[in-house]
Amino acid sequence: MERIPVGLVGVTGYTGMELARILAHHPSFELVTATSRAEAGKKLVDIYPFLQGMDMGSIEISQPDPDQIAKACSLVFLAVPHGAAMDMAAELIARDVKVVDLSADFRLRDAAVYAQWYGLEHRHVALIQEAVYGLPELYADAIARARLIANPGCYPTSVILGLLPLLRHDLIETDSIVADSKSGATGAGRKAATGTLFCEVSDSFRAYNLGKHRHTPEIEQELSRIAGSSLTVSFNPHLLPINRGILTTLYTRTTGETPTAESIHELYTDAYAEHEFVRVLPLGRLPETRWVRGTMYCDIGLVCDTRTNRVIVVSAIDNLCRGASGQAVACANLMSDFPLSEGLAMAPLMP
Amino acid sequence: MERIPVGLVGVTGYTGMELARILAHHPSFELVTATSRAEAGKKLVDIYPFLQGMDMGSIEISQPDPDQIAKACSLVFLAVPHGAAMDMAAELIARDVKVVDLSADFRLRDAAVYAQWYGLEHRHVALIQEAVYGLPELYADAIARARLIANPGCYPTSVILGLLPLLRHDLIETDSIVADSKSGATGAGRKAATGTLFCEVSDSFRAYNLGKHRHTPEIEQELSRIAGSSLTVSFNPHLLPINRGILTTLYTRTTGETPTAESIHELYTDAYAEHEFVRVLPLGRLPETRWVRGTMYCDIGLVCDTRTNRVIVVSAIDNLCRGASGQAVACANLMSDFPLSEGLAMAPLMP
Amino acid sequence: MERIPVGLVGVTGYTGMELARILAHHPSFELVTATSRAEAGKKLVDIYPFLQGMDMGSIEISQPDPDQIAKACSLVFLAVPHGAAMDMAAELIARDVKVVDLSADFRLRDAAVYAQWYGLEHRHVALIQEAVYGLPELYADAIARARLIANPGCYPTSVILGLLPLLRHDLIETDSIVADSKSGATGAGRKAATGTLFCEVSDSFRAYNLGKHRHTPEIEQELSRIAGSSLTVSFNPHLLPINRGILTTLYTRTTGETPTAESIHELYTDAYAEHEFVRVLPLGRLPETRWVRGTMYCDIGLVCDTRTNRVIVVSAIDNLCRGASGQAVACANLMSDFPLSEGLAMAPLMP
Amino acid sequence: MERIPVGLVGVTGYTGMELARILAHHPSFELVTATSRAEAGKKLVDIYPFLQGMDMGSIEISQPDPDQIAKACSLVFLAVPHGAAMDMAAELIARDVKVVDLSADFRLRDAAVYAQWYGLEHRHVALIQEAVYGLPELYADAIARARLIANPGCYPTSVILGLLPLLRHDLIETDSIVADSKSGATGAGRKAATGTLFCEVSDSFRAYNLGKHRHTPEIEQELSRIAGSSLTVSFNPHLLPINRGILTTLYTRTTGETPTAESIHELYTDAYAEHEFVRVLPLGRLPETRWVRGTMYCDIGLVCDTRTNRVIVVSAIDNLCRGASGQAVACANLMSDFPLSEGLAMAPLMP
Structure with missing residues (x-):
């Protein structure tokens, strides 16, 4: 069978790199186009030396031209910063190319909230309404029918999946939620910056943006939908000296008597019984x-x-795979009528 | 001036090692005795190769004999596990040797609480009453007069110092406190164990003992004293892939209106104005x-x-120095009429 | 198609864990038996929690009984220490089960050399003659016909592949070779030991066993074969604070004039043109x-x-995958008439 | 006693930071001036947050004006890049200020060699002749009398001290030396760069600049002096995922019969008997x-x-302290008639 030709707009960051890793052995997508303003003219292997010897490495990076991309690709992953993504998404949608946008540009349904937290006026408000939030556990059907996916943020993925069953069953005080998240350094991006040098991160640990991280409104939007009423979350990120991974510790207070651990565990295993990528651990294991x-x-x-x-929930994801590029490919799978896990059935690399 | 001869009971762990590091250049204490059942007969440099070429390295490790220790030392640091420490403390106190116990054996004022959390009957209940909790910011005067110091736990040090001003001024709901603590791996000790091997800890992150860590009653005891009424804390530790350091993020809810950041900052700078080892960072810095x-x-x-x-407080300490051996030396300084910072004025090793 | 039932003897170490990772998604092998004296009775997921939710996790670990194993499996991976492996290999071969032995027991063709370096008399000398050294780039045909594979050591894999073209073409002084190898900590095994605790390895670096590591005779045996005459190598390992990976820097002196970099590069690309798993990097890239x-x-x-x-060669492998379990599966592929890369076509996890 | 007022030109890098750490508690030097073009106007604590609460933190960073510096300081540490350091050194020397230059500008005695390796014409050749290479084990007397110190490079310090006794006694083939060095990432500097981001360095290892690192001529210059004849060294650096530390493995071939380990050990302990900062480890310890x-x-x-x-020598230093700023302070001590170890008697931070 022919593989579906896909494109990658923005190769210089870690999410682009992770998309390349996943697509390198995806049975049904073929990366045919990769673009970057800064790196155009180089081969992909020059940017991603781990592709040495693989076909994908020989792709020549091009300037991001919507016409060229649309000619070559049926579906495109946008791995460029927020603000830059929305225009390219609009250009590609206009050319009948499906888009999975890994930036925050289409995650917030209210353009005013976007403007408030990201400091930018949204230039494609109509598309916001069309975009589907790409969390398969919540929106698999809509994703399958979508032209434009707003791929979830890494932190929100870990928080929403962690709280979904509790909120759905109205078991917790909605003004009590504290999310203490710890992320690996790939989450800080691949831009040259003193603050993320090895020697600034290694053998240390710090909090940042307490109470004001941009993922906060995204978390509150989705949790409010689930809870059926508007809620506020105290979301607080920290930077771990590891490459990949987010672990979020979620503190909640129960509305009534604290349920038994067994009943909560059953609630979660039921909620995720049909969702192969969420693993509820046995009681006693974190x-x-x-x-x-x-x-x-x-x-x-x-x-x-x-x-x-209190019910304390701990959730862990790989911020680059589940929290970004893997989830993007999962959405692309659904949009292409492939199984959710197509090309994504990988065992964790341990240790 | 003659230096005061001191002893170290228990050389095999990281707190023993850290005591050696600090005492190696302490101007007023001289380590003269080091004991260990397992390592007796070796020289200290064989256990601590970083002492190569220093006088201290040539000390021969001996069996822990109270008579011998009392003959040689005026003050002794106990760096042995809880359960083992209490008997040695009693033996040494009986021989007029001052004791700084780094274990948990004398931290809890209620022997029943000790029995409940540590699973052991306390064998020296009278000494509990005499022991002083060795947190200089709370008990400097009592420490100076004490024969027996219960050196605080690492996590409790970070939690208590972080909450002290808020509780003293009655600003927060006392049933609302969540302490999300993250500790470096020296906190897990130096015992050979699969779970703390490099490859099990490196490039990963995990929570453990949520809601049931043994430092919980110690935290609650001291915070209740400060608050003037019994309170409960949700204390939740995590393991960082770093050697040293604890960072605790403290979540509180204010009783009335949320105070301004400036007023809280002033409260803290006032509270710690006379305490050189607590540094309240300027607003905006974490x-x-x-x-x-x-x-x-x-x-x-x-x-x-x-x-x-919410008022969110972040506190950071070195778990080995401030959270254990440095604090022990600070207590010993006060007990010996030295300035608190004698031998402890060190700039942080950065990076 | 039915998958071939395979067994894993020895689940407690990192090589066993890595075999589980690779076999979890191997299309043609099915792990049906896993044994361990220490862990018998548990499920595999209890030892390897990353298998949560995968079929393989539910395998019950059994005692290593050759009859039981032979009944269930056509091929078995031995991931037990040297000394223990040889007997199990003999038992399984006697029962017509193919064996890939990851230990050192059948790597040295001379039982006297084995005795000298490993301090053990070999109990199955006849089997040594039959065993094939499982380096596909050297012995693919023999591997395909073998009943018993001596899976290469991690360091030797990096050294042999690095020097093969130079030695085959007689370009270097054979008494000049220095191999300075640096290995991640999984190479030190998963046994509880103080020396490999996180806090003993992290943020540090050290050499060990200089000139006397047990992989030395294995390296010299294979390099001597390639060179056509007996040679001696100065092999010197170091311990890196990383989980996976070996990087070996090989120092050689050329016999005649130093060849041009281009000619050496061509020599290497030619030598490995048909070997998909060896990637000769472009000049200028290390x-x-x-x-x-x-x-x-x-x-x-x-x-x-x-x-x-000098010609300096730098080679890098993943010590667990290429240096142990992946190579074992590659051998098993050849022994089963599968393509070498069956189940092994994975993109590097970056970063 | 009044402390000697000293200055620090260049605060943005790790060597500047390390100078601040050491000077913070130096009993005889007082940092009074700190300069930086980029950071002028800020306080030192804004750049070095670890100085919070210390007097030194309140120093205001100024523009690097030689007149101002000379008015305030008797001695100045230059922690600016090569090329920039030489002019400032000349300006300060002309104003009778002693200078310890941490850059490479005055290390090479031959301006032509400097031009060849650093790609710059030297603008102060006369000063090269006056400068003293600041390795106390070689040049303590000259350092004490010097106005201008060329502080040694980090790698050269580890190589020269490792080989000194062997070369002095003519025991090795001078064309046989291979130095395989591994350095922590502070050696790569604090400039924002993708290649030294946490996620590019962590959990990985690589070689770089094999055979062509700029420290090569510095190593060869000093080793040739010791050997009494011109020699060439194969010097090959690698990047470790640690903050601080260089470990160099030195491979040599003996001219005659290989000496006994005991005789080599005696040679080294004799050579360094009077040098408190070189510790020759007992045989069997690395x-x-x-x-x-x-x-x-x-x-x-x-x-x-x-x-x-072969005689294999392994040397280890802290690249920031011994390999840069600590050594600079040691030189300043000698230049000021203080003991070499003034303010430098610190126990290693373990772990």
Whole structure:
């Protein structure tokens, strides 16, 4: 069977690199176009030396020209920063190319909220309405029918999947939620910057953007939908000295009596019974980022603390794979009528 | 001036090693005795190769004999596990030797609580009453007069110093506190164990003992004293792939209106004005574990999140120095009428 | 098509874990038996939590009984220490089961050399003669016909592949070779030991076993065969604070004039033209362990230093995959008439 | 006693930061001036947050004006890049300020060699002749009398100290030397660059600049002096995923019979008997970078490999302290008639 020709707009970051890794052995997509303003003219292997000896490495990076891309590709992954993505998305949609946008440009349904948190006026408000939030556990059907996917942020993926069953069943005080997230350094991007040099991150740990990270409104939008009413979350990110992985510890207070651990565990296993990429761990086991390294898995651990009347949920994902490029490919799979896991059935790289 | 002869009981762990590092250049203490059941007969340099070429390295490790120790030392640091420490402390106190116990054996004032959390009957209940909790910011005067110090746990040090001003001024709901702590791997000790091998910890991150870590009752005991009423804390530790450092993110809800960041900052700078080892960072700056590496500093960052009505406090310490051996030496300084910072004035090792 | 049922003897180490990772998605092998004296009775997922939710995780670990194994499996991977492997290999061969032995027990063709370096008398000398050294670039045909594979050591794989073309063409002084190898900590095994704790390895670097590592005779045996005469190598390993990867820097002196870099590069690209898993990098590019992470690739970089009359070769492999379990599966592929790369076509996990 | 007022020209790099760390508690020098074109106007604590709460933090960074500096300081440390340092050195020397230059500008005695390796014409050739190479083990007396110190490079320090006794006693073939050096990432500087981002360095390892690193002529110059004849070294650096530390493995071939390990060990202990900062480890022990972390120590381990007729020397230093700023302070100590170790008597930070 012919593979579907796909494009990658923006090769210089870690999400572009991760897309290349996944697509290198995807049975049904073929990367045919890769673009970058800064790196045009080079071969892909010059940017991604790990592709040495693979066919994909010989692709010549081109300038991002919507006409050229549309001629070559049926579907395109946008791995460029927010602000830059929205125009390219509009250009490609206008040329009947399906788009999976890994930036934040189409995640927030309210353009005013976008403007407030990202400091930019949105230039394609109509497309916001059309875009589908690409979390398969919530929107698989809509994703399958979509032309434009707003691929979820890494932190929101870990928070939303962690809280979904509790909120759906109205078990927690909606003004009590604290999300303490810890992310690997790929989340900070691949731009040259002193703050993310090896010697600034290694053997250290820090919090940043407490209470004001841009993923906050995205988290609140999706959790409010699930809960059926508007809620506010205290979302607080930290930077881990690891390459990949997000672990989020979610603190909630139960509305009534603290449920038993067993009942909460059953709630979660039921909620995710049909979702192969969410793994609810047995009681007594807590997730570790390495157990999901390089994969689509979201691992969830559960603790009921009767002393403090809290349900504590720990979720772990690979921020680059599940939190970005793998999820983008999963959406592309659904949009192309492939199984969700096409090309994504990988065992975690341990250790 | 003659230096005061001191002893170290228990050389095989990281706290023993850190005591050796600090004492190696302490101007007023001289390590004269080091004991270990397992390593007796070796020289200290064989266990601590970084002492190569220093006088201290030539000390011969002996069996822990209270009579011998008492003959040689005026003050002894106990760096042995809880359960083992209490008997040695009693033996040494009985021989008029001052004791700084780095274990948990004398931290909990209620022997029943000790029995419940540590699974052991306490064999020296009378000594519990005499022991002083060795946090200089709380108990400097009592420490100076004490014969027996219960050196604080690493996590409790970071939590108590982080919350002290808020609780003293009654600004937060006492049933709302969540402490999300992240510790470097020295906190897990130096015992051979698969779970703390390099390849099990490196490039990964995990939570453990959520809601049931043994430092919980110690935290609650001291915070309750400060608050003037019994309170419960949701304390939740995590394991960082770094050697040294604890960063604790403290989530609180204010009782009334959320105070301004400026007022909270002033509260903290006032509270710690006379305490050289607590550094309240300017608003807008958050602590990093590397900024306190190898030192006694506790760095504190403050965020007032009006969206969620929370004051978020971030505290960072070096778990081995401030959280264990450095704090022990600080107590010994006070017990010997030296300045608190004697031999402890070190700049953080950066990076 | 039915998959071939295979067994894994020895689940507790990193090579067993890596076999599980690779076999989890191998299209033609099915892991049906896993054994361990220490862990018998548990499920595989209890030992390898990253298998959560995968079929393989539900395999119950059994005691290593040759009859049971032979009944269930056509081919078995031995991931037990040297000394223990040889007997199990003999038992399984006697029962017509093919064996890929990841230990050193059948690598040295001379039982006296084995006894000298491993301190053990070999108990199955006849089998040594039958065993094939499982380096596909050297012995693909013999591997395909073999019943018993001596899977190469990790260091030897990196050294042999790095020097093969130079020695085959008689270009270097055979008494001049220095191999300075640096290995990730998985190479040290998964046994609980103080020396490989996170805090003993992290943020540090050290040499060990200089001139006397047990991989030395294996390296010399294979290089001597290639060179056609007996040679001696100064092989010197170091421990890197990384999980996976070996990078070996090979120092050689040319017999005549130093060849041009271009001619050496051509020599290498020719030598490995038919070997998909060896990637000779373009001149000017040097390998990095991350570019081969999780894969079978051996990357080779070349430098001709006319100042010192040396050809310097740098080779990089993943010690667990190419240096152990992946290579074992590659051998099993050849023994089963599958393509060499069956189930092994994976892109490196970057970063 | 009044402390001597000193200046720091160039605060943005790791060597500047390390100078601040050391000077923060130096009993006899007082940092009074810190300059930077890029950061002028800020306080030192804004650049070095670890100085929070220390007097030094309140120094305002100024533009580098030689007149101002000369008015305030008796001695100045230059922590600016090569090329920039030479003019400032000349300006300060002309104003009777002593200078310790941490750049490479005055290390090579032959301006032509400087031009060849650094691609720059030297603008102050006369000063080259006056400059003293700041390795105390070689040039303590000259350092004490010098106005201008060329502070040694990090790699050269590790190589020269490792080979000194062997070369002085004519024991090795001078055309046989291979230096395989591995450095922590602070050696790559603090400039924002993609190649030294955390995610590019972490969990990986690579060689770079094989045979052509700029420290090569510096190494050859000093080793040739020691040997009494011109020699060539194959010097080959690698990048370690650690913050601090260089470990160099030195491969030599003995001219005659391989000496006994004991005789080599005696040679080294004799050579360094009077040099407190060089620690020759007992036979059987090899250095680790962590054992010298944060200190002036150079640890040396020795192996005599009779199989290959080689003496292998392993040396370890902290590249920032011994390899740069600590050594600079040691030179300043000698220039000021202080003991070599003034303010530098620190125990290694372990772990």
